[in-house]
Amino acid sequence: MNIHLKQSPNRVSAAVGYSLWSQNYDRDPNPLLALETRILAGKLNDLGKKVFVDIACGTARWMVYAAQMGAHVFGADLVPEMLAAARQKPRTAGRLIQADACHLPFVDNFADIALCSFALGYLRDPECVFRELGRITKRRGMVIASDLHPEALEAGWRRTFRCGSTLLEIENYSHSCEQLVHAGSSANLELREVLQPCFDSPEITIMRDAGKTEQIQEVLKVPAILVLLWERH
Numbered sequence: 001m002n003i004h005l006k007q008s009p010n011r012v013s014a015a016v017g018y019s020l021w022s023q024n025y026d027r028d029p030n031p032l033l034a035l036e037t038r039i040l041a042g043k044l045n046d047l048g049k050k051v052f053v054d055i056a057c058g059t060a061r062w063m064v065y066a067a068q069m070g071a072h073v074f075g076a077d078l079v080p081e082m083l084a085a086a087r088q089k090p091r092t093a094g095r096l097i098q099a100d101a102c103h104l105p106f107v108d109n110f111a112d113i114a115l116c117s118f119a120l121g122y123l124r125d126p127e128c129v130f131r132e133l134g135r136i137t138k139r140r141g142m143v144i145a146s147d148l149h150p151e152a153l154e155a156g157w158r159r160t161f162r163c164g165s166t167l168l169e170i171e172n173y174s175h176s177c178e179q180l181v182h183a184g185s186s187a188n189l190e191l192r193e194v195l196q197p198c199f200d201s202p203e204i205t206i207m208r209d210a211g212k213t214e215q216i217q218e219v220l221k222v223p224a225i226l227v228l229l230w231e232r233h
Contacts, residue, residue, distance in 0.1 A: 022081035031203035050112035056119035060086035102128035130187035
């Protein structure tokens with residue numbers, strides 16, 4: 001993540017971007033992921049024996065967390081390189097599959113909790129993802145969707161990473177909070193909570209350690225991520 005870049009990055013698709021980023025994804029300091037983990041961990045404290053499905057699971061960050069909390073975990077991602085990194089993590093063997101978030105290979109009413117983290121912005125139409133999340137989730141089950149906050153995008157935040165000496169920006173779409181709420185409601189999901197946290201001390205420490213001190217004052221003014229928590233009717 002960068003704000004008001006001094007250089008123009010090369011733009012790549014999500015598939016190409018995450019294929020390249022997979023090599024360093026778990027090592028790159030990422031205050032957005034840290035903030036999401038800090039905020040959502042308190043919402044995911046009762047996972048024992050529940051079926052937890054992570055859509056666009058990346059390198060299985062949330063799968064590992066849920067498994068440690070006693071959940072039965074499964075993950076899907078479109079990028080083979082990210083899945084290869086995920087398979088190196090504990091408790092993921094035989095539980096990962098390559099799949100499009102709009103066409104999931106899970107049966108109806110499968111998950112107690114379905115999560116889609118930082119992926120909605122890569123889709124032109126997020127309604128298809130919410131329909132699939134709702135379909136695979138049990139009645140009264142939880143659906144969680146998070147992404148970079150629309151206000152952060154408006155403020156100039158960009159989805160960037162470095163591949164060697166090259167700065168790359170991942171192509172994405174901006175969906176307003178209202179559009180995402182409508183998309184989830186159309187999928188027979190009932191909105192339970194909206195979280196719009198800003199960075200705080202833990203994330204500021206990550207930014208300082210990464211040498212991004214000049215951005216700190218700007219990021220504190222803007223909601224960093226949007227997290228929507230739903231219940232399936």
